[in-house]
Amino acid sequence: MPMEPFALPKAFDEMNGNDGLRACFAGVARWLDGTSHDALGVKRREAELLFRRIGITFAVYGEGGDPERLIPFDLIPRVLGQGEWQRLARGLEQRVRALNLFLKDVYGKRDIIRAGKIPESLILGNETYRPIMEGFVPPGGVYTHVSGIDVVRTAPDEFFVLEDNCRTPSGVSYMLENREAMMRLFPELFATHRIAPVGHYPEELLETLKSVAPERCPGTPRVVLLTPGAYNSAYYEHCFLADEMGVECVEGADLFVRDDIVFMRTTNGPQRVDVIYRRIDDEYLDPEAFLPDSMLGVPGLMRAYRAGNVALANAPGAGIADDKAIYPYVPEMVRFYLSEEPLLSNVPTYLCERDADRAYVLEHLDELVVKLTHGSGGYGMLVGPHSTHAQREEFAARIKAKPAEYIAQPTLALSTVPTLVEAGIAPRHVDLRPFILTGGKGVRIIPGGLTRVALREGSLVVNSSQGGGTKDTWVLEDDAVPASGQSQSQSQSGGGFQSQSQAQSQLHEGGPQAQSQSQRQGG
Amino acid sequence: MLSRTADSLFWLGRYTERAGNVARGLTVAARMAGLTHRDEEWQSLLVATGAETGFFEKHEEPTREAVLHHLILDPDNASGLLPSIEAARRNARQVRAALTVDMWEAINDTWNEARKLAPAALTVDGLAPFLDWVKARSLLFYGAAADTMLRDEAWRFTHLGTMLERGDNTARLLDVRHTMLAKQPEAEGSAIDYLQWQAVLRSVSAQRAYQWLYHTRLQPNLVAELLILRQELPRSMIACYRRVDQTLDALANAGGGRRGECHRLAGELHAKLKFGRIEAIMDGGLHEFLTECIDRNVALGGQIATFYLTH
Structure with a gap:
């Protein structure tokens, strides 16, 4: 790992590169040159209005203020070339296949433990491990139907997996709405770029869910999305996905189990349910099997599941695969199950539980990022280089008191992408969450994913609960440099307004065909 | 359709109607009280909206101020104007996908604005414009529903x-x-x-x-x-x-x-x-x-x- 021990090395900028403008960003760079800051400001306000009207909001708890606030959306897209995306996608597919096989193994024969590759205690003693899943294989042998693998980049060819999300990863609605917004705001950009579409994600998701319906399911499987309800921070996304898939968005109280079969309560009486895309955590799924006082779940759901009468996506207990204490072993899983070398690297990780690792971590707190093993959303985290002495003292005490709850990683110089800020356009650190679907017929990946951007200068924390924003993520269909004819006339025309009308008139010259094509491409 | 969805839509209909009715009732009561100078007008509105019992648990006399507060602002009065708008919006939010954009915007904007405008309704000059506004908003909601819903x-x-x-x-x-x-x-x-x-x-x-x-x-x-x-x-x-x-x-x-x-x-x-x-x-x-x-x-x-x- 190329890692400076002190002070952050200069980050890799995905547009300007280490030695000049990178080819995939050429079209965006020309567009930025030809557009005034004021014109971008107008578009930004337009975008905000658009999101507010559609109602995409994200509830952040415990912070006061507007409980339904918008995640900031940045207008400047992040562009990936086809070649680099293909390499990344292969790595993602490989990793998700290994994670699935790992889950099947730990709840089954446990070969990987017997082979001595992962300590047994780390799995059986883990609070995300679900004994109820032992000796049972879910429909299609699939555990992580929807995975979000968080990836960061440090150089043109250096991607690292920051963490795996195998439970109920969220954010895909932002990926879809960001694309919609960009197509509405900047049709001229879609006319000059061939961008891989993302709009078919809901269809792919529905196909994936149908493909894992229980074998004895009669006819077309009935799929529902199970939400914890309107007070959940991702409720908008739940409704959005259900609506896009054309399935019901149900709450626990809408479902009941009779004779180990799941039904939903409808105005036409009870109707059988075959596949549940659940966005409720394991512990709340079924008060009979997990937390007895959960009001969100469905009593008897796990009985119906184990009887083979309903499929749950993702499978309960899948969290053991994305646990931060298990994470360091994922490359080993790839070798063990697939007999392949991992295409994607992990960030080196120190487990504070281990004496040697802990000693190192306590010595180097000012360089490392310290995280809670079971935490998420960027809460309870120490970013060493940005911390105060008092914060480091506090974390040192916490680590000594409960070493098993903490891991640490070197501070990576996350790549940056130009971002619209108060003073103009400036580089900001980004990460990427691609969404990977695993069904009965294999793995599908939607090109790109959700790019999250740390809007505060120098900040490395991209979580939306911590003031992060998002960007549209483009994967170019080919690596050729985008057509330059139009941008030339743009730069000749000078100001923002004029170039805009020109770009539009060019679009009209292309005729309705060109327009519908660019829409299809983007969607 | 899910029973819960049907339930939310049913109550969305009831609460938007209720908010409009309270506004109509208040408009007439204010007019009558101005003409007759009798506090009985306020009391009969309390009876009509089913709020009489709740009112007298908190207040001694059905004065203009007390009745207006109870029927417009008091969060404990489920039949009150503002609580009805809030309940309508809460139900609408539960079933966003079943509503058209126009309906959602009508109810959501009403809720946003009503919270800001309602306190002014308790002033002498503020009441009539506020009630007219609520009536107009309820008509807008029905218009949106009638015009855009499948x-x-x-x-x-x-x-x-x-x-x-x-x-x-x-x-x-x-x-x-x-x-x-x-x-x-x-x-x-x-x-x-x-x-x-x-x-x-x-x-x-x-x-x-x-x-x-x-x-x-x-x-x-x-x-x-x-x-x-x-x-x-x-x-x-x-x-x-x-x-x-x-x-x-x-x-x-x-x-x-x-x-x-x-x-x-x-x-x-x-x-x-x-x-x-x-x-x-x-x-x-x-x-x-x-x-x-x-x-x-x-x-x-x-x-x-x-x-x-x-x-």
């Missing part, structure tokens, strides 16, 4: 809630003033009586309608007939319960003919109004008739919940 189950449950609430409101408004309406048709009313009859008409926006239909000075039995038995008036009891009956019928037909007690009750209530005569109603006692209708409405709401909304 005529499917979602529409039917929203409409069902609206009509049930509206029919109930008209019955309650009449009942509050039943003594003034029970006078002999030939008897020349006092100025106060006349104002009372006018108030009833105003509260359902029907003062012009009366003139168009009857071409005569206000007579209490005709006012009652208009509001109870005339199909032409959209807020009359028969117009509301006819639509309740028809909507339940449509739901039953779309659901393969499943019927329950709610369908029978709705048909019975509709028939009672359809074949009723105002002379017979007055002879039997207007108050008795209206009380029975109000009780039937409560039972009907309960049976709709049992059959469609809870399971």
Whole structure:
């Protein structure tokens, strides 16, 4: 790992590169040159209005203020070339296949433990491990139907997996709405770029869910999305996905189990349910099997599941695969199950539980990022280089008191992408969450994913609960440099307004065909 | 459709209608209080909105200030104006996907604005503009629903809630003033009586309608007939319960003919109004008739919940 021990090395900028403008960003760079800051400001306000009207909001708890606030959306897209995306996608597919096989193994024969590759205690003693899943294989042998693998980049060819999300990863609605917004705001950009579409994600998701319906399911499987309800921070996304898939968005109280079969309560009486895309955590799924006082779940759901009468996506207990204490072993899983070398690297990780690792971590707190093993959303985290002495003292005490709850990683110089800020356009650190679907017929990946951007200068924390924003993520269909004819006339025309009308008139010259094509491409 | 979705749509319809009705009621009460200088006007509105008991748990006298606060702002009064708007918006948010964008924006903007505007309603100058605004917003919501919603189950449950609430409101408004309406048709009313009859008409926006239909000075039995038995008036009891009956019928037909007690009750209530005569109603006692209708409405709401909304 190329890692400076002190002070952050200069980050890799995905547009300007280490030695000049990178080819995939050429079209965006020309567009930025030809557009005034004021014109971008107008578009930004337009975008905000658009999101507010559609109602995409994200509830952040415990912070006061507007409980339904918008995640900031940045207008400047992040562009990936086809070649680099293909390499990344292969790595993602490989990793998700290994994670699935790992889950099947730990709840089954446990070969990987017997082979001595992962300590047994780390799995059986883990609070995300679900004994109820032992000796049972879910429909299609699939555990992580929807995975979000968080990836960061440090150089043109250096991607690292920051963490795996195998439970109920969220954010895909932002990926879809960001694309919609960009197509509405900047049709001229879609006319000059061939961008891989993302709009078919809901269809792919529905196909994936149908493909894992229980074998004895009669006819077309009935799929529902199970939400914890309107007070959940991702409720908008739940409704959005259900609506896009054309399935019901149900709450626990809408479902009941009779004779180990799941039904939903409808105005036409009870109707059988075959596949549940659940966005409720394991512990709340079924008060009979997990937390007895959960009001969100469905009593008897796990009985119906184990009887083979309903499929749950993702499978309960899948969290053991994305646990931060298990994470360091994922490359080993790839070798063990697939007999392949991992295409994607992990960030080196120190487990504070281990004496040697802990000693190192306590010595180097000012360089490392310290995280809670079971935490998420960027809460309870120490970013060493940005911390105060008092914060480091506090974390040192916490680590000594409960070493098993903490891991640490070197501070990576996350790549940056130009971002619209108060003073103009400036580089900001980004990460990427691609969404990977695993069904009965294999793995599908939607090109790109959700790019999250740390809007505060120098900040490395991209979580939306911590003031992060998002960007549209483009994967170019080919690596050729985008057509330059139009941008030339743009730069000749000078100001923002004029170039805009020109770009539009060019679009009209292309005729309705060109327009519908660019829409299809983007969607 | 999910029972929970149907339940939210039904209550969305009821609460938006209720907010509009409270605004209408307050407009008339304020006008009457200004003309008669009697606090009884405020009290009769408390009775009509079913808020009397809750009010006197907190207040001694039905003064203008106390009643306005209770009917507009008080979060403990579930039939109050602001709590109704909040409840409507809460239900709408539960079923965002079942609403059209226009409906959602109508209710969401109303909620956002109402929270800011409502405190000003308690001032002398602020009341009338605020109530006009609420009335306009409720009309906007129905316009959005009527103009943009698919005529499917979602529409039917929203409409069902609206009509049930509206029919109930008209019955309650009449009942509050039943003594003034029970006078002999030939008897020349006092100025106060006349104002009372006018108030009833105003509260359902029907003062012009009366003139168009009857071409005569206000007579209490005709006012009652208009509001109870005339199909032409959209807020009359028969117009509301006819639509309740028809909507339940449509739901039953779309659901393969499943019927329950709610369908029978709705048909019975509709028939009672359809074949009723105002002379017979007055002879039997207007108050008795209206009380029975109000009780039937409560039972009907309960049976709709049992059959469609809870399971």
